Structures are given as C-alpha cells and as structure tokens.
Amino acid sequence: xxxxxxxxxxxxxxxxxxxxxxxxxxxxxxxxxxxxxxxxxxxxxxxxxxxxxxxxxxxxxxxxxxxxxxxxxxxxxxxxxxxxxxxxxxxxxxxxxxxxxxxxxxxxxxxxxxxxxxxxxxxxxxxxxxxxxxxxxxxxxxxxxxxxxxxxxxxxxxxxxxxxxxxxxxxxxxxxxxxxxxxxxxxxxxxxxxxxxxxxxxxxxxxxxxxxxxxxxxxxxxxxxxxxxxxxxxxxxxxxxxxxxxxxxxxxxxxxxxxxxxxxxxxxxxxxxxxxxxxxxxxxxxxxxxxxxxxxxxxxxxxxxxxxxxxxxxxxxxxxxxxxxxxxxxxxxxxxxxxxxxxxxxxxxxxxxxxxxxxxxxxxxxxxxxxxxxxxxxxxxxxxxxxxxxxxxxxxxxxxxxxxxxxxxxxxxxxxxxxxxxxxxxxxxxxxxxxxxxxxxxxxxxxxxxxxx
Amino acid sequence: xxxxxxxxxxxxxxxxxxxxxxxxxxxxxxxxxxxxxxxxxxxxxxxxxxxxxxxxxxxxxxxxxxxxxxxxxxxxxxxxxxxxxxxxxxxxxxxxxxxxxxxxxxxxxxxxxxxxxxxxxxxxxxxxxxxxxxxxxxxxxxxxxxxxxxxxxxxxxxxxxxxxxxxxxxxxxxxxxxxxxxxxxxxxxxxxxxxxxxxxxxxxxxxxxxxxxxxxxxxxxxxxxxxxxxxxxxxxxxxxxxxxxxxxxxxxxxxxxxxxxxxxxxxxxxxxxxxxxxxxxxxxxxxxxxxxxxxxxxxxxxxxxxxxxxxxxxxxxxxxxxxxxxxxxxxxxxxxxxxxxxxxxxxxxxxxxxxxxxxxxxxxxxxxxxxxxxxxxxxxxxxxxxxxxxxxxxxxxxxxxxxxxxxxxxxxxxxxxxxxxxxxxxxxxxxxxxxxxxxxxxxxxxxxxxxxxxxxxxxxxxxxxxxxxxxxxxxxxxxxxxxxxxxxxxxxxxxxxxxxxxxxxxxxxxxxxxxxxxxxxxxxxxxxxxxxxxxxxx
Numbered sequence: 002x003x004x005x006x007x008x009x010x011x012x013x014x015x016x017x018x019x020x021x022x023x024x025x026x027x028x029x030x031x032x033x034x035x036x037x038x039x040x041x042x043x044x045x046x047x048x049x050x051x052x053x054x055x056x057x058x059x060x061x062x063x064x065x066x067x068x069x070x071x072x073x074x075x076x077x078x079x080x081x082x083x084x085x086x087x088x089x090x091x092x093x094x095x096x097x098x099x100x101x102x103x104x105x106x107x108x109x110x111x112x113x114x115x116x117x118x119x120x121x122x123x124x125x126x127x128x129x130x131x132x133x134x135x136x137x138x139x140x141x142x143x144x145x146x147x148x149x150x151x152x153x154x155x156x157x158x159x160x161x162x163x164x165x166x167x168x169x170x171x172x173x174x175x176x177x178x179x180x181x182x183x184x185x186x187x188x189x190x191x192x193x194x195x196x197x198x199x200x201x202x203x204x205x206x207x208x209x210x211x212x213x214x215x216x217x218x219x220x221x222x223x224x225x226x227x228x229x230x231x232x233x234x235x236x237x238x239x240x241x242x243x244x245x246x247x248x249x250x251x252x253x254x255x256x257x258x259x260x261x262x263x264x265x266x267x268x269x270x271x272x273x274x275x276x277x278x279x280x281x282x283x284x285x286x287x288x289x290x291x292x293x294x295x296x297x298x299x300x301x302x303x304x305x306x307x308x309x310x311x312x313x314x315x316x317x318x319x320x321x322x323x324x325x326x327x328x329x330x331x332x333x334x335x336x337x338x339x340x341x342x343x344x345x346x347x348x349x350x351x352x353x354x355x356x357x358x359x360x361x362x363x364x365x366x367x368x369x370x371x372x373x374x375x376x377x378x379x380x381x382x383x384x385x386x387x388x389x390x391x392x393x394x395x396x397x398x399x400x401x402x403x404x405x406x407x408x409x410x411x412x413x414x415x416x417x418x419x420x421x422x423x424x425x426x427x428x429x430x431x432x433x434x435x436x437x438x439x440x441x442x443x444x445x446x447x448x449x450x451x452x453x454x
Numbered sequence: 455x456x457x458x459x460x461x462x463x464x465x466x467x468x469x470x471x472x473x474x475x476x477x478x479x480x481x482x483x484x485x486x487x488x489x490x491x492x493x494x495x496x497x498x499x500x501x502x503x504x505x506x507x508x509x510x511x512x513x514x515x516x517x518x519x520x521x522x523x524x525x526x527x528x529x530x531x532x533x534x535x536x537x538x539x540x541x542x543x544x545x546x547x548x549x550x551x552x553x554x555x556x557x558x559x560x561x562x563x564x565x566x567x568x569x570x571x572x573x574x575x576x577x578x579x580x581x582x583x584x585x586x587x588x589x590x591x592x593x594x595x596x597x598x599x600x601x602x603x604x605x606x607x608x609x610x611x612x613x614x615x616x617x618x619x620x621x622x623x624x625x626x627x628x629x630x631x632x633x634x635x636x637x638x639x640x641x642x643x644x645x646x647x648x649x650x651x652x653x654x655x656x657x658x659x660x661x662x663x664x665x666x667x668x669x670x671x672x673x674x675x676x677x678x679x680x681x682x683x684x685x686x687x688x689x690x691x692x693x694x695x696x697x698x699x700x701x702x703x704x705x706x707x708x709x710x711x712x713x714x715x716x717x718x719x720x721x722x723x724x725x726x727x728x729x730x731x732x733x734x735x736x737x738x739x740x741x742x743x744x745x746x747x748x749x750x751x752x753x754x755x756x757x758x759x760x761x762x763x764x765x766x767x768x769x770x771x772x773x774x775x776x777x778x779x780x781x782x783x784x785x786x787x788x789x790x791x792x793x794x795x796x797x798x799x800x801x802x803x804x805x806x807x808x809x810x811x812x813x814x815x816x817x818x819x820x821x822x823x824x825x826x827x828x829x830x831x832x833x834x835x836x837x838x839x840x841x842x843x844x845x846x847x848x849x850x851x852x853x854x855x856x857x858x859x860x861x862x863x864x865x866x867x868x869x870x871x872x873x874x875x876x877x878x879x880x881x882x883x884x885x886x887x888x889x890x891x892x893x894x895x896x897x898x899x900x901x902x903x904x905x906x907x908x909x910x911x912x913x914x915x916x917x918x919x920x921x922x923x924x925x926x927x928x929x930x931x932x933x934x935x936x937x938x939x940x941x942x943x944x945x946x947x948x949x950x951x952x953x954x955x956x957x958x959x960x961x962x963x964x965x966x967x968x969x970x971x972x973x974x975x976x977x978x979x980x981x982x983x984x985x986x987x988x989x990x991x992x
C-alpha cells in the first residue's frame with residue numbers, strides 16, 4: 002500500500018525572519034473562486050463609481066491678465082512654459098508648475114490676436130489688431146526658473162507694421178524659418194525679412210485662422226469668415242483647395258498622428274474632421290457643444306482633442322467619436338477663446354473671457370504624481386474591468402453621467418427638440434414628395450456647400 | 455522516462471516530445487479556460503468579430519500561462535492511496551494509514567471524548583485553519599486545528615443546535631435554544647438575532663455576507679451581517695426542516711423537506727427557484743460538489759442519489775442511509791449514519807461514485823456531522839461522544855491561493871482580506887442558478903409569428919387530417935351516407951375552428967375589452983369605477 006497525505010511544514014509557508022517578505026502562493030483553479038464573474042462585475046461597478054468620486058479635473062487658475070485671454074501658444078521645447086496674449090496687448094509667459102508669470106512681453110497697442118513659437122523654442126511671434134507683427138526672443142529656461150525675472154520686460158527683436166487692417170492669427174511652420182499670418186490675406190513671412198515672402202488671397206473676406214501641417218511643413222490650412230476652409234501649398238503659387246461650409250469655421254487643428262486629417266471648429270456648435278485629400282465629406286462630426294466652438298487643439302497622441310466654446314465649457318473628444326468624452330466647466334469661467342493640450346497629453350489649458358487661464362487634467366480622475374507599481378497596477382485593473390463591462394446599463398449609466406450647468410442642460414435639450422422637429426419635418430416632406438426627389442443626405446455632407454479645386 | 459532514454463535520434467524524436475508537451479498543456483489549460491469560447495462564425499459584424507477574436511486569443515493565452523506556471527506556483531502534491539496486490543482501498547484502516555504517513559500528518563487522527571456535552575456539530579473556516587464546535591448541551595469552542603490550541607471555550611448553558619463561522623475566524627454564529635447569537639473569537643456575545651426564531655440550521659454565504667437560517671417552523675431567513683438588514687424572510691411551507699446547504703458555486707440555498715422534496719432558494723424571492731422531488735420519504739441530508747454541478751441527497755427510503763444540477767437528473771443511485779454528507783474539495787463524498795462513515799469517490803474519472811474508504815467509530819457513537827477540512831486530507835466528525843478527525847488521502851486541494859484562503863494568514867493579511875472581500879461583496883440579487891449569466895445581455899426576445907403561408911399550410915394539414923379519420927360503422931339507421939358526410943363536415947369544422955378564432959382575435963384585438971373600459975371611463979371618475987357594475991341592469 003502506498004499512501005500520501007497533504008503535509009505542509011509551517012517553515013515552508015511562512016517567512017523566516019520578520020524582515021522578510023511574506024510568502025504568497027497562487028492557484029488559479031476556477032473552482033476555488035466561486036462566483037468570480039459576479040465579483041468581477043461588482044468590481045467594475047465599484048471602479049466606475051470610484052472614477053466618479055475621484056473626478057476632480059480642475060487644478061488651478063492662472064490669474065494675471067487684465068483683459069480677456071485671446072490666444073495661447075505652447076513652447077515645443079519646454080513642457081511647463083505657455084504663452085498667452087490678451088485683449089489689452091499684453092503677452093505673458095507662464096510657468097505651469099508654479100502657476101505664475103515668468104515674463105511679460107509688452108509692446109502691442111491693441112489686442113493680441115495670435116502668438117506662436119518657433120520649433121526650436123527661441124523665437125516668439127505675435128500679431129495683433131494694431132496691424133503689427135512682432136518677433137521676440139524667448140528667455141532661457143534657466144532664467145525662467147529663477148525668481149524675479151519678470152521685472153525686466155524684453156524688447157521685441159523686430160516689429161513689422163502692415164498697412165492693411167488687423168491680423169487675426171499667426172502660426173509658425175514646423176521645422177523651418179517661415180511663419181504665416183492671417184488677416185485680409187494670408188502672408189508668409191521669414192524670420193529675417195521685414196516683408197512677407199509670399200501672399201495668398203482667395204476671396205474677399207478676412208482669414209480668421211491659420212495652421213501649418215505638422216507632417217508636411219509646406220502645407221497650411223486656413224479658415225475665413227466667408228465660411229471657407231482652404232488648404233494651401235507653399236510650393237505652389239496659388240492656393241490648392243477650398244471648401245465652403247454653411248457656417249464659419251473659427252479654428253483648425255491638424256491631427257499630429259495622422260497629419261492628412263484635420264478637425265475644424267465650427268460656428269454651428271459642431272466640429273468636423275476632414276481628410277485634406279478628400280474634402281467632399283467629413284470623416285466625423287463631433288457634436289455636443291451648444292454654442293459656437295472657438296478653438297480646438299489636438300493632443301500630441303492624436304487620439305483626442307480639446308475644444309473651447311462660447312457656451313463657457315471645455316470639452317474633450319475622441320478623434321473618432323461623435324460625442325464628447327468629458328466636459329469641464331466652472332461657475333467663474335466665461336466664454337472660452339483658446340484651449341491647448343499640454344505637450345505631454347496630461348493637461349489641458351483654457352483661456353477665457355474672465356482674464357484667467359485655467360489648468361485642467363486631461364483625464365478627470367487621474368492621480369497626479371508618482372505612482373507606486375502596485376497602485377498603477379490597481380488603476381490598470383480597474384480600467385480594464387470597467388472597459389469589460391462598459392456595455393451593461395448599470396455601469397454605462399455611471400460612466401456616462403456628467404453634471405451640466407443648468408443653462409447648458411437646457412440649451413442642449415432645446416437643441417435636441419429643434420433638431421428632432423427639423424428631422425421629422427424633413428421626413429414628412431420626403432414622404433409626400435416624389436420618390437427620389439429628396440434624397441437623404443448624411444450629416445457629414447449636409448453642412449458642406451461646395452468644394453473648389 | 456522512455457523518451458529520454460531513446461535520445462539517440464533527436465531529429466525524429468524532438469517534434470513528438472513537443473507534441474506530447476503541447477497535448478499535456480492543452481489538457482491542463484482546459485481547466486483554466488472556464489468553458490468553450492464563443493462561436494464567432496455566426497457573427498456578421500466584422501469589426502466586432504475581430505475584437506472578440508482578439509479577446510478570445512487573450513483568454514487562450516492567459517489560460518496557457520496559468521497552465522505553464524502550475525509547476526512553479528503549485529509546489530505541493532496531492533494525497534493519494536494506492537493498494538497493492540489484492541488489497542482494496544476500503545479495507546485499509548486508519549491505523550495502517552497512521553503507520554505509513556509522517557508524524558505531523560498522523561497528528562490529524564484523534565478522538566476527543568466529551569461524553570456529557572454531546573452530539574457535536576462543527577464548522578471549518580474557509581482556509582481550514584480554525585474549527586468551531588458546538589455541543590448540544592451548550593459547549594462552544596474555537597480551535598486552531600493546526601496547533602491544536604483551544605482559542606476559546608464557552609458554556610452557554612442552553613441547547614446549541616448549530617454553529618457557523620462568518621467571513622473569518624473572528625466571528626461565529628451559534629443557533630441556540632431560542633435565538634441565534636453572534637460571538638467574537640473571545641467568546642463575547644456581539645449580537646442576539648431575535649428575528650430568526652429558534653433556528654435549527656445555519657449557513658453563511660461568504661461572497662454575499664449573508665447569514666441564512668432555517669428555524670423550527672420552516673422559515674428561511676437571510677440577514678446581511680455587514681449592515682444587519684434582513685434581506686429576506688420566507689416560509690417554506692413544508693414543516694420543520696433541518697436539512698439545509700448552500701451551493702458554493704452560485705450561493706443558492708437548498709433545503710430538504712420531510713415530503714421528499716428539495717427546494718432551492720434565492721434571497722430575493724419567496725418562491726423557490728427549483729422544487730424537486732428527490733425521495734419517497736423525508737430527505738435526510740444534502741451536499742453540494744464544489745464545482746456546483748453535482749448534488750448528493752439521501753433519504754429515508756434508503757437511497758443516496760447523485761444529481762446533475764445542470765439537467766436536474768439522477769446520475770447515480772447508491773443504496774444506503776446517510777444522516778450527514780459532505781463533499782471534499784477534490785470531490786470525495788463522505789456520508790455517515792450511526793457510527794459508520796463511508797467515503798465514496800469518483801475514482802476512475804467515469805463520474806460513477808464507488809466505495810473508497812470506510813471508517814467505523816466505537817459502537818454507540820452517533821455521528822451528528824461530517825465535514826471535510828479544506829486544503830487538508832482530513833475529515834472532521836462530530837458525534838455524540840465528542841469529535842474525531844480521520845485521514846482521507848486525496849480529499850483536499852493541495853495548493854492554496856494566498857488571496858483566496860490562506861491557512862498561514864497573518865493578522866495584517868487577514869485585515870487586508872477582510873477589507874477586500876467587503877469591497878467585493880455581492881448584492882443578494884446575484885444569487886441565481888446560473889451565475890455565468892451575470893454581465894451578459896439579455897437575448898433579444900422575438901416572437902416568431904408564423905407567416906400567412908405557414909398558417910394556411912397548417913390549416914390545410916389539420917383539415918386533411920380531420921378528413922382522413924376513418925368513420926366507424928354504426929348501428930342500422932345511424933350509418934346512412936348522408937349522416938356520414940355530415941359527421942365528416944363537422945370534424946373538418948372542428949379542426950378549422952381554432953385557426954379561425956385566432957385569426958379573428960388578431961384582426962380586432964380585444965375590441966370588446968376596450969369598449970367596456972372606455973364606457974366605464976366616460977361615465978365615472980377613476981375613484982368610483984370600482985363600484986360600477988360590469989353590466990348595469992336596466
């Protein structure tokens with residue numbers, strides 16, 4: 002007879018000295034864990050609730066300007082520096098870590114309409130409604146870190162005044178010496194020239210925004226108040242393509258990960274993602290705002306973008322989602338004129354009418370600071386388990402819920418009723434007209450009037 | 455071994471070794487896969503199909519990793535007993551086992567004789583480290599079974615019918631003469647649960663933190679021990695019942711009644727989930743296999759039945775009485791009656807239980823309860839003269855998981871685990887017969903209406919069937935051709951009738967009903983409608 006029974010000696014299963022780590026053992030046998038699916042579901046539910054509990058996106062306000070913040074620019078060479086221009090002609094460099102002004106650039110007579118930084122991070126270009134373009138040299142990082150450097154305000158390196166009316170936007174080329182200003186026409190400038198090297202004019206109305214393509218340095222997109230979006234190629238003498246929509250586009254942002262795509266922030270409360278090679282149909286319509294979208298900026302990951310709107314909210318969208326993932330608002334925040342994603346994709350900065358810049362987390366419930374490996378693992382587990390059960394009604398309800406300010410809630414309800422009514426009317430019209438005379442048009446095409454080559 | 459010896463021709467052999475290993479791994483992996491993967495071929499949405507296929511691959515991979523790491527993570531080997539020659543396993547006595555095994559294991563064989571306080575019922579914690587004992591005459595004790603220390607012993611001076619540990623060894627509940635009490639490890643009375651009444655049988659649902667009790671009047675009660683809320687209180691309506699067991703797989707409580715039925719209950723409904731007639735005569739005892747698919751019942755009709763709970767079918771009938779039964783973690787079934795314990799086992803993996811071991815206590819001992827100790831090859835027996843413990847090789851799971859139940863738990867680990875298990879506490883609604891349904895969507899319920907053609911075909915078939923029925927020859931005068939024809943027509947009409955009725959009903963659904971309702975609505979305000987006659991007499 003051979004007999005063996007389970008026999009464990011305590012020494013093998015406990016630690017030797019009190020300084021040692023406790024010994025742990027694993028047995029993944031499903032029979033040992035009863036009702037594991039139910040337990041997992043409960044964990045998913047708790048994860049969704051915890052996410053809501055920890056959702057505190059607002060980090061702080063950057064106070065200092067004495068008029069509305071009209072434009073912002075991030076420094077590609079410095080993670081914590083951000084430039085902001087205000088309507089009183091003041092330009093400030095902020096340190097995001099300490100949330101203080103590091104440097105002030107004074108000189109503009111009217112409102113600053115656009116600021117941008119060269120790719121090497123040495124040159125700041127600003128333009129304003131005083132019809133001037135100014136070039137500034139950016140102080141070193143070391144100066145930024147020292148205290149009290151804000152006392153001596155730097156003088157502009159160059160100051161070019163044009164005769165035609167005010168500038169509306171400026172953007173610097175990625176990897177090059179050129180920058181473009183938008184106003185009555187699109188001007189292309191060189192750092193070393195006092196006159197524009199090139200000018201484009203297409204139509205008669207003011208160009209309101211300009212943005213260079215991050216992948217192809219010679220391509221830029223502009224939007225104008227004649228409701229058009231135009232794509233220019235600097236290597237050609239004439240503009241390349243133009244698209245006319247039903248409402249004006251306020252701002253444009255290129256997707257840095259897929260540089261042929263751009264998203265346009267439109268006056269009709271929506272954002273439209275386009276493929277620059279195929280402008281006859283939008284790739285995606287991002288709805289949710291209840292007033293004109295004023296500015297848009299892509300995350301460096303290219304997977305999401307942030308928008309600021311005239312309805313006093315900031316929203317974050319996935320690049321391919323029809324509705325926003327997140328809405329940020331505070332009682333004191335007024336009309337948002339400019340938004341930026343930070344270069345590490347973890348923060349969002351918004352500048353608004355109430356003279357403040359506001360710093361937000363890109364993920365509302367993210368824990369800031371260094372995470373221990375076990376903490377990180379726990380966060381990842383929660384995320385995964387929530388993702389697994391996200392389609393179930395109980396989890397979905399909690400994950401989707403956002404508190405909205407009353408005016409926005411009401412305005413969105415009103416918008417919905419109006420849209421429903423419009424759709425119903427159209428359906429009835431279609432039903433009572435000759436078959437085929439009123440073809441159904443998709444939302445992605447409906448707002449486009451025409452495309453011009 | 456044979457493969458290693460023939461290593462002279464590696465080119466030929468290597469693939470076969472790999473195949474062998476992969477085959478072996480496939481078998482091991484199956485345990486971790488938790489059933490078959492979804493059938494993706496029927497899906498039409500390509501994107502969804504791709505996502506699900508990726509997920510299936512992930513499951514496959516993780517199961518394979520679990521199978522591969524088995525040899526490092528699970529160091530302990532399970533127990534076994536192999537007879538030699540003409541020896542049979544059931545002939546082997548405890549004494550001869552004691553001679554073969556090591557000293558520390560043979561310490562697990564003992565008899566504690568406490569004749570005055572007898573019959574004892576007992577319970578183990580989920581890790582198998584601690585044992586709670588309740589003598590009928592009021593003796594309560596908590597014992598650390600590993601070191602055989604008595605942690606606390608109290609005498610409550612009244613009848614104690616059952617004892618059960620709550621989520622860890624710090625708390626236990628005892629069903630006493632009038633009420634149920636909750637004590638802590640030091641023997642301090644924490645709560646008196648008066649609402650439960652004179653409880654006969656107690657059970658604790660670990661995942662839900664529910665204390666289930668069955669009292670003398672056949673009332674089943676569920677109480678949440680974290681909040682103290684009474685979740686459910688239901689009458690079984692079948693008289694006194696002292697057979698109750700939790701199915702660890704899904705948390706369903708089963709109770710065996712004197713009418714021979716076994717009812718299965720969930721905390722949120724007063725009607726049983728399942729009513730099954732298992733025996734002719736009272737049900738004596740009940741036990742669940744840890745995988746939840748097998749139930750053993752024993753009745754006064756001298757039968758022990760093994761049921762497949764997926765089909766609710768009898769798998770096997772074994773003759774014999776059993777006052778108490780229990781399944782071990784590895785699936786051995788212990789049944790005891792009088793002073794005799796029998797262990798049945800599914801020895802050759804054919805799902806047929808057969809004799810594995812026997813054990814006879816001293817004559818006159820009346821066994822009250824048998825419970826296998828988790829993670830050990832030990833069977834605890836509570837009887838009229840105290841309690842005993844015997845060795846059953848191959849009964850327990852050899853490898854424990856520190857995060858599920860750890861026999862070597864420190865205080866800190868215990869506290870940590872308490873918090874974790876409280877965070878993962880399941881709501882009482884999650885008790886259901888098939889727990890894998892949780893987290894899935896309800897299938898879209900479509901009523902398949904037969905098409906017009908199908909309905910017509912059905913009607914024709916019915917008519918044809920009615921026509922083809924041969925008519926019997928009747929007595930003279932009733933057998934005229936005209937009468938025969940008339941009868942045939944009648945039969946056809948009768949066959950057509952249900953179809954026509956259905957058609958009429960569909961064409962004008964409950965017009966009558968709507969009409970009567972509207973008439974009443976018009977005449978009277980809602981508060982007075984209940985006084986109105988359905989057909990006013992004119």
